[in-house]
Each structure stands twice: as structure tokens, then as C-alpha cells.
Amino acid sequence: MRTFTAVVNPAAGNRRRTAAGRVRHVVQRLREAGAAVRVETTRSLQHSDEIASAAVARGDVVLAVGGDGTVGRLAGTVVRTGGVLGILPAGRGNDFARQLGLPTDPDAIAKLLLRESEPQLVDVIETAGTIVVGSIYTGIDAIANRHFNRVRPLGAAGYHYSAGRALLTWRMATYHVTVDGTEHNARGYTVVLANSGFYGDGRHAAPDARVDDGLLDIVILRDVSRWGFVSIAMKELYSGAHLKRPEVEVLRGREVRVEADRELPYGGDGELLSTLPVTARVLPGALRVLAS
Structure with a gap:
């Protein structure tokens, strides 16, 4: 059973109440299935890096809760630390999630995260030490x-x-x-x-x-x-x-x-x-x- 650290960007999306409700729904489904889930809210970009690094060190999947900026930032930390990234689309564009064909329904997201399959290996862009996914x-x-x-x-x-x-x-x-x-x-x-x-x-x-x-x-x-x-x-x-x-x-x-x-x-x-x-x-x- 995978363990997760959900890293939540409180500034993501223009419908924050809807996004918050989706986060609670997915976390509840994960916990009902027996998965351990920590939920952390970021205070800054550096704080998100620290949360993600600690999560990878524990063996958790880093669950990016936000839009493309959040996903890209956390992906950089995951690439550098050798971890695994999950995505809960909660931003405005969610374009990288769209490219990956990820579901938007909370139940479907939870099922995908719990599925016992190997992570997909995808490319990223590197520029001046910054990782960009899209x-x-x-x-x-x-x-x-x-x-x-x-x-x-x-x-x-x-x-x-x-x-x-x-x-x-x-x-x-x-x-x-x-x-x-x-x-x-x-x-x-x-x-x-x-x-x-x-x-x-x-x-x-x-x-x-x-x-x-x-x-x-x-x-x-x-x-x-x-x-x-x-x-x-x-x-x-x-x-x-x-x-x-x-x-x-x-x-x-x-x-x-x-x-x-x-x-x-x-x-x-x-x-x-x-x-x-x-x-x-x-x-x-x-x-x-x-x-x-």
C-alpha cells in the first residue's frame, strides 16, 4: 500500500472551495482504502520543496494539489530526490494533467493513485537548474x-x-x-x-x-x-x-x-x-x- 504526502497550494485555482472539497474527498478515499496520507499546506516555494523532500525521504508519493505551477515545482524536487509524483488537478489550467489524460473526478483520481502499477516515466525540461513539466x-x-x-x-x-x-x-x-x-x-x-x-x-x-x-x-x-x-x-x-x-x-x-x-x-x-x-x-x- 502506497503512502502519500499531499502538498496543497492554497493559492491554486479560482474556485478554492470546490478544490478544497475535492482534496478532502480524495484523501478520504485513500484513507478508507488503508493508505496513510499526510496533508501539508505550503507557505512558500521553499517550504513546498522542504515538504516534498521530507516526503520522498519517508518513501511517500508526493501528491501535488494545485495547478501547473505547483506540479512543475514539486516535480523538480521529485526529480532531484528520486521520488514519485502524484497529481490532484486543482488549478486553473491543469494542462500537464490534461496531457497525461488524468481524471478530474475525485473517485477516479483516488483509484488511479491506489492502483498497483509502476509509475510512468515522463520527460521534463531543464533550464538553468529549473524543472518545467509542460x-x-x-x-x-x-x-x-x-x-x-x-x-x-x-x-x-x-x-x-x-x-x-x-x-x-x-x-x-x-x-x-x-x-x-x-x-x-x-x-x-x-x-x-x-x-x-x-x-x-x-x-x-x-x-x-x-x-x-x-x-x-x-x-x-x-x-x-x-x-x-x-x-x-x-x-x-x-x-x-x-x-x-x-x-x-x-x-x-x-x-x-x-x-x-x-x-x-x-x-x-x-x-x-x-x-x-x-x-x-x-x-x-x-x-x-x-x-x-
Whole structure:
């Protein structure tokens, strides 16, 4: 019987009461099945690292309760300490959980966590010592992320507001993207380094991305009209139809460096990380996660 430490991010999600109820339900089901479960609420990023490290040392599964930022942060600790990660989606986007095909029903989540099967080995991205499970993105996406951080309580509506706000002041950037030593230049809106195919609350930026192929899908959106960008951001990204556009280029590789002609932020797993340039590489099968 597995043992668990549930690490709860109290700031995750825009429906905290609903999330709290789901956590209680899953924990109750685990305990009814005989599993030992500790529930810890984080006070800071460093505190979450400490909780997760102690959990791994005890032999517990680290159960990430939150959104993509929480999952990514705890995944980094689990990768470094050799532990196992479980995920209870309780954030706004939950895009990595979506990529893994994880259930949202509390009973189904509990059954998955209790299932006596080997953890799935999945890839992660490493950049400057930081682990990212979903994707790294720059350009207009990262600027929209900056705006979204100020309107998080709006939930899904906040994504649309933030994209529109970023578009109003956007001017095209020239990117220098080096993939496994081969250079590519592009003038446009954004570059996404995708381990997982989803980001931004269900947008399917990289439909062919896989978390177990040892590769990153690099999606480049070149110069397109503003109305074209609106169509891509609000509609085509959800279905994957943007890949039919000639302005969208997809590359694949193991190590990627992105530079730009001006200072631009970049983010990962829904959180702003730093400013360009960024060098990222895939760590194949580095994360053990309960996903099947």
C-alpha cells in the first residue's frame, strides 16, 4: 500500500472551495482504502520543496494539489530526490494533467493513485537548474502571462483579457532559435518549447508533442496580421488548426537556445521565470509519475 504526502497550494485555482472539497474527498478515499496520507499546506516555494523532500525521504508519493505551477515545482524536487509524483488537478489550467489524460473526478483520481502499477516515466525540461513539466514560452505569450498574474481571480476569462492586453502593445520580435546546433531565424510573435502539447488553459499548441519521446516540439509563430493572431489565440490553438498556417513552424530537438533582438520575458508552467536568452534541454524519462 502506497503512502502519500499531499502538498496543497492554497493559492491554486479560482474556485478554492470546490478544490478544497475535492482534496478532502480524495484523501478520504485513500484513507478508507488503508493508505496513510499526510496533508501539508505550503507557505512558500521553499517550504513546498522542504515538504516534498521530507516526503520522498519517508518513501511517500508526493501528491501535488494545485495547478501547473505547483506540479512543475514539486516535480523538480521529485526529480532531484528520486521520488514519485502524484497529481490532484486543482488549478486553473491543469494542462500537464490534461496531457497525461488524468481524471478530474475525485473517485477516479483516488483509484488511479491506489492502483498497483509502476509509475510512468515522463520527460521534463531543464533550464538553468529549473524543472518545467509542460512548456517554456516567450514573446507575446510571456507578456500575456505577466498581465494574467495581475488578474488571476478572473480564471479562464483572464487568459482572454491578458492575450488582448498583450496584443495592444506588441511589436514583432526577431528570434534566433538554435535547435541541436542548427540555427533558425524568425520574425514573429512567440516561440514555445513544448514537452506537453497543452498550455494556457487547454490551448493545444503542440498537438504532436509527447512526454515520453525524449524530444521538445518547438512551435514558432511568425509574423501574421493582428486578426490572424486573434483567430489563432482564441480559436485555432484549441483545435490544433494553427498548424495548417504557413506562418507556424514546428521543429523538434533535444536542446534549444532562444535569443531575441530585445529584452523579452519567458515563462514555464504558467509562471514567469526570467528574460531571454534561455537554453533548455529535455531530460528523458526523468520524472516518475502516477498516470496510468
